[in-house]
Amino acid sequence: MAIGVFMGITLLQKPMECFIFELRPHCIISDMFFPLTVDVAEQLKIPRLTFYPTNVMYHCVEHCLKLYTPHEKVPGLPYEIEMKRSQLPKNVKNNLEGPYWELLKKIKESEPQSYGMIHDTIYDLEPSYAELYQKFKGKKSWLIGPSFHFSKRNNSRSSPDQEQHSCLSWLDSQESNSVLYICFGSMGRFSDPQLTEIALALEALN
Numbered sequence: 001m002a003i004g005v006f007m008g009i010t011l012l013q014k015p016m017e018c019f020i021f022e023l024r025p026h027c028i029i030s031d032m033f034f035p036l037t038v039d040v041a042e043q044l045k046i047p048r049l050t051f052y053p054t055n056v057m058y059h060c061v062e063h064c065l066k067l068y069t070p071h072e073k074v075p076g077l078p079y080e081i082e083m084k085r086s087q088l089p090k091n092v093k094n095n096l097e098g099p100y101w102e103l104l105k106k107i108k109e110s111e112p113q114s115y116g117m118i119h120d121t122i123y124d125l126e127p128s129y130a131e132l133y134q135k136f137k138g139k140k141s142w143l144i145g146p147s148f149h150f151s152k153r154n155n156s157r158s159s160p161d162q163e164q165h166s167c168l169s170w171l172d173s174q175e176s177n178s179v180l181y182i183c184f185g186s187m188g189r190f191s192d193p194q195l196t197e198i199a200l201a202l203e204a205l206n
Contacts, residue, residue: 006103009033020044029118033103035110047115049142050107055121056133056143062089063136078128116140125181180205 013036020028020040028048030037041048052059064076065088090096111117117137122145123130134141171179180202184190190198 003098003100006033006100010099010103027115032107035103035106038110038113042113048113049116049118050111050114051118051120053120055126055129056119056141057126057129060129060132060136065089076132078132111137111139114139116142118142118144121145 016034016036017040020037021044024044025046027046028037028041029051030048032050032052038048060077061081068075116139119141121130121143123143125145130141130143182202
């Protein structure tokens, strides 16, 4: 079903372009899956920023895997990372074809033309990788953090006092260093042994 969604995004290109031209924005912030907005931004002579829902460590590892031989020790990373050849991303091992891989290629090609990148992470979670990412990309980047999504939430079905800042209020009520945020995204796939190790680690942390 995912392939159908990606194909649908491509089919929306013309209507989306017309809509943006009609709006005449001063800036475009678009999800990574809409690389077409780069061309529109260039025509309108406005900056375009890419939003990635991923952390910057992922992008640093991906960058190094493409630069160096994957099955050897990957240099350039602040910490040593080990993985089996079978765990490497498919597009690192092979030159893949098809609509999904073509879209990923266009996403990467749109980066140099973008004004900057926005990531759903914060500097304090991955400072070494945040600095390395800046060197790799040579672009402006903003790390807005997961809590950002809740900071101005307005749920009309609930009273503002109870719901508007429930996430941040709950975090404020916890003891210092007592909350662990974990997110693997909607595309993450793990083997049973990996899931078991993650569960055991969380259990050990109480």
